[in-house]
Amino acid sequence: MKKRKERIDRGIKVRSGDIFALCSWREMLYLSGPRLFPLIACAVLPLVLDTYWQRVLLSVAIFGLLAISWDILAQSSMVSLGQALFFGMGAYCSGAMDHYWHLSPFITIPLATIMGGVISTILLLPVLRLRGIYFAMVTLIIPLMLVRIIEATKILGGTEGISGLTSLPSHWIELYLSLAALLAALFGFRRLMDSDYGLVLKGINDNDRSVMNAGINIYWFKAQALFLSSAVGAFAGALMTHVYMFVGMPVFALDYSILPIAAVVVGGGGSLAGAVLGAFILVPLSEALRALGGLRIVFYGAFLVFFIVALPEGIFHFITRKYHQFERWVEVEK
Amino acid sequence: MFVGTVVYALINSVILLLMAIGFNLTFGISGVSNFAYGAFYILSAFVTWMLMNWIGVPYFLSAVLSIIFTAFIGAVMYRFILIRVRGQVLSEVIATFGIGLIILEFFRYLGFVGIEYSLPVFIDHSFVIAGTYVDMQRILIVVFCIVLILLLWLFIHHTSIGLAFRGIAQDERTALTFGIDSDWIAMLSVSMGAALAAIAATVVVPLGTISVGEGYDVLINALAVCIIGGLGSTGGVIVASLVVGFAQRFTDTYIGPHWTMIVSLVAILLVLIVKPSGLYGKQKELEERI
Numbered sequence: 001m002k003k004r005k006e007r008i009d010r011g012i013k014v015r016s017g018d019i020f021a022l023c024s025w026r027e028m029l030y031l032s033g034p035r036l037f038p039l040i041a042c043a044v045l046p047l048v049l050d051t052y053w054q055r056v057l058l059s060v061a062i063f064g065l066l067a068i069s070w071d072i073l074a075q076s077s078m079v080s081l082g083q084a085l086f087f088g089m090g091a092y093c094s095g096a097m098d099h100y101w102h103l104s105p106f107i108t109i110p111l112a113t114i115m116g117g118v119i120s121t122i123l124l125l126p127v128l129r130l131r132g133i134y135f136a137m138v139t140l141i142i143p144l145m146l147v148r149i150i151e152a153t154k155i156l157g158g159t160e161g162i163s164g165l166t167s168l169p170s171h172w173i174e175l176y177l178s179l180a181a182l183l184a185a186l187f188g189f190r191r192l193m194d195s196d197y198g199l200v201l202k203g204i205n206d207n208d209r210s211v212m213n214a215g216i217n218i219y220w221f222k223a224q225a226l227f228l229s230s231a232v233g234a235f236a237g238a239l240m241t242h243v244y245m246f247v248g249m250p251v252f253a254l255d256y257s258i259l260p261i262a263a264v265v266v267g268g269g270g271s272l273a274g275a276v277l278g279a280f281i282l283v284p285l286s287e288a289l290r291a292l293g294g295l296r297i298v299f300y301g302a303f304l305v306f307f308i309v310a311l312p313e314g315i316f317h318f319i320t321r322k323y324h325q326f327e328r329w330v331e332v333e334k
Numbered sequence: 335m336f337v338g339t340v341v342y343a344l345i346n347s348v349i350l351l352l353m354a355i356g357f358n359l360t361f362g363i364s365g366v367s368n369f370a371y372g373a374f375y376i377l378s379a380f381v382t383w384m385l386m387n388w389i390g391v392p393y394f395l396s397a398v399l400s401i402i403f404t405a406f407i408g409a410v411m412y413r414f415i416l417i418r419v420r421g422q423v424l425s426e427v428i429a430t431f432g433i434g435l436i437i438l439e440f441f442r443y444l445g446f447v448g449i450e451y452s453l454p455v456f457i458d459h460s461f462v463i464a465g466t467y468v469d470m471q472r473i474l475i476v477v478f479c480i481v482l483i484l485l486l487w488l489f490i491h492h493t494s495i496g497l498a499f500r501g502i503a504q505d506e507r508t509a510l511t512f513g514i515d516s517d518w519i520a521m522l523s524v525s526m527g528a529a530l531a532a533i534a535a536t537v538v539v540p541l542g543t544i545s546v547g548e549g550y551d552v553l554i555n556a557l558a559v560c561i562i563g564g565l566g567s568t569g570g571v572i573v574a575s576l577v578v579g580f581a582q583r584f585t586d587t588y589i590g591p592h593w594t595m596i597v598s599l600v601a602i603l604l605v606l607i608v609k610p611s612g613l614y615g616k617q618k619e620l621e622e623r624i
Contacts, residue, residue: 079424126607133367133423134610137561138603145599152592265428294443301435308429309418 002332007325034323038186038276042179046172053284054175058243060283061178062236066260067267067275068185069232074269075193076225077205079132082139084256085123086233087240088146090116094238095247096156098165105168109238116234121227128222131208143252150249161248168242178239182276185232190272192228201225259283262300266307268314277316338466339587340580345472347579348479349538353552354559354571355486356530362566363503364520366416368408369427370434371531372553377437378404378532379544383451393454401532408528412521420520434549442546452543453536475537482533483572499523503566558598562605564612573613577601 016027046054066083073080094112097103103111127138151159168174192198203211204218211218241247259282260275267278285303289296311318357371368374378400385396411433419425459470490496498519501509506516531552542548559578563570578598585597605612 130606130610134606136424137557138606141599141602141606145596145603148592148596148599152590152596261428294439297439298436298443301432301439304432305415305429305436308425308432309415312419312422312425 003329004332005327006330007321007327009325013324035187038273039183042183046175046179054171056284056287058175058178060279061175061182062240063259063263063283064182064276064279065178065185065232065236066256067263067279068182068189068272069229069236070260071264071269071272071275072189072193072225072229072232074264075198075205076201076222077131077208078222078226079136080139080229080257081136081261082141082143082257083233083260084143084252084254085139085146086116086120086230087237087256088143088251089120089230090234090237091241091247091251092116092156092237093119093234095162095165095241098242099162105166105242109235109242112238112241113231113235116237117227117231120230120234121223124226124230125223128219128226140257143257147249147252157248159249161246161250163246163248165242165245165247167245174239174243178236181235181239186272186276189228189232193272262304264314265304266315268316268318271316271320274314274316278314281315339583341466341468343580343583345468345476346583347576348476350555350559350579351572351575352475352479352482352534352538353531354556354563354575355483355568356527356534357556358560358563358566358568358571359486359530360523360527361560362568363499363523366412366420366426366520366524367423367430367565368524368527369431369553370411370437371430371527371556372549372551373434373437374404374408374528374531375535375552376441376544376546376549377407379453379535379539380441380446380451382453382536383544386453397536401529401536404532405525405529409521409525411528412524416524417517417521420517434553438546438549447545448543451545453540455540471537471540478537483568487568495519495522555598558602560612561602562612564614567612567614570612570614 012027012030015021015023016031021027021031045057049057066087069086070080070083090112093115094105094108097108097111098105123142124139127135130138150156156162168177193201200211200216200221204221208218237251241251260279263278263282264275265278266281267276268274282303286296286300289299292299307314353375356374357368360366360368360371381400381403382393382396385391385399386393391399411430415429415433416426419429455469455471461468461470461473490499498509498514499522501512501514502516502519509519510516534552555578559571559574562578563572563574578601581597581601582594585593
């Protein structure tokens with residue numbers, strides 16, 4: 001008597017997949033719940049948390065943005081090991097504009113977002129043709145090299161960095177600005193990836209040569225995806241610069257490259273929502289583990305290995321499946 | 335000064351080669367990029383140290399024991415973790431990197447930091463070669479490395495396991511049809527890579543102290559050499575370690591120590607842009623770029 005597991009869509013999923021979704025509040029809630037939940041959470045959480053956890057929430061938003069930026073790149077066939085490049089570019093752009101030209105943060109942040117995106121894209125333009133692990137290696141090396149160059153040439157403050165930058169008017173603005181950016185990026189890019197444009201990007205990931213065959217210039221599309229993703233990363237960097245009121249070599253640190261990848265691994269790639277969910281799990285977890293001191297990173301590593309091996313699809317896909325489908329054991333027919 | 339720089343550059347190249355050879359072997363045979371490589375290096379050094387100072391095992395016996403232990407850990411890592419993500423490059427990288435983090439940071443947590451954590455040199459003696467002092471350990475490293483490369487070559491080309499290694503490196507599925515158990519052979523290759531890291535640690539670590547940070551540097555150096563030479567190509571790794579070794583020493587002496595790392599990073603970047611599979615890489619053109 002062997003049994004197997006069978007997965008069937010829930011009735012409510014089938015009903016709410018059509019105009020019949022409008023037939024009752026239950027169906028409408030089923031559809032809108034998962035979308036309203038992050039909105040409400042982001043609006044309410046800052047109000048109920050104390051100052052320390054508000055800082056944690058801010059870095060959740062920052063790492064969430066970086067994870068989104070990683071996921072956009074990964075969905076368009078570019079696996080990056082160096083989100084720190086985008087983060088650091090944004091941070092240095094806004095820091096330098098603030099320090100040398102004394103612009104207001106509300107001008108430097110948007111400018112740095114664009115500039116950081118453009119510079120990172122131009123830096124990576126020569127290697128757009130590389131695939132897979134080779135592209136990843138280049139992105140891993142560029143931030144490491146930029147750090148050493150800043151150290152050796154002592155430009156932009158050298159090893160000391162630039163401190164004493166202007167901060168945003170209040171920490172509520174910092175918090176809500178970052179959360180709003182996170183939500184806008186999450187929903188905006190999810191929509192973008194579902195459109196025809198996103199389809200081309202995903203097509204490049206699945207089979208680049210067949211997309212070329214369709215007469216589409218994939219390098220142009222890859223460059224655009226690179227710009228979108230690096231602009232998101234640069235925004236995170238620019239915002240963080242004004243929060244810390246400091247920009248220096250740590251902005252190119254490996255943390256900013258590793259943590260977003262870890263967030264996507266834990267949350268699940270390919271949906272952007274998984275990336276954000278991963279950030280919401282990992283960043284507070286690493287804060288909670290801070291009491292353990294050095295052992296924290298050990299747990300962190302163990303966590304990564306566990307997720308890669310045991311739940312490779314990520315938490316988000318697991319939850320989605322449970323939400324849409326139910327499972328039951330059935331007998332295997334002879 | 336010039337001759338001295340050349341001598342030290344040569345020794346530096348040999349050290350780089352020793353550090354990279356295990357990483358390269360594992361990748362060349364099974365395609366697993368073992369990012370826990372630096373951690374294995376440090377692990378074996380600490381195991382040797384612990385055996386010597388806590389239990390009192392003689393130096394050479396403890397070195398051999400720690401090499402066997404590290405090989406065993408490598409096999410365990412493959413058998414229980416890597417086998418589940420085999421073939422998914424990114425997952426392999428993240429899983430092995432996670433294991434490396436666990437090992438290295440656990441040692442840091444236990445407080446294994448300081449100059450008392452060092453291994454003795456084999457023979458304490460030094461020479462003068464062309465007006466430069468060179469100690470016995472460095473000479474031994476060069477000799478040892480040459481012997482090791484020869485032994486590895488013999489092993490790969492004249493034993494049945496070596497044949498199986500070359501078999502799965504060429505085509506895993508075809509190798510399967512010839513009755514080669516690819517999982518078993520891949521496990522052996524990961525474990526041998528770990529053992530080579532341990533061997534490198536045994537001969538190189540006596541030059542300095544055992545530090546956790548060294549683990550990450552070893553990984554970066556091994557990666558640099560392997561990328562420049564071409565992942566999986568032994569000849570390429572030898573050439574690349576010479577290139578990087580000389581470049582590092584010469585910039586260190588004539589330009590300044592700040593630029594040492596930049597030179598090797600720029601070298602990697604240029605190689606990746608111009609010829610992604612390295613100087614002697616065997617990857618096919620379409621796998622690396624479109």
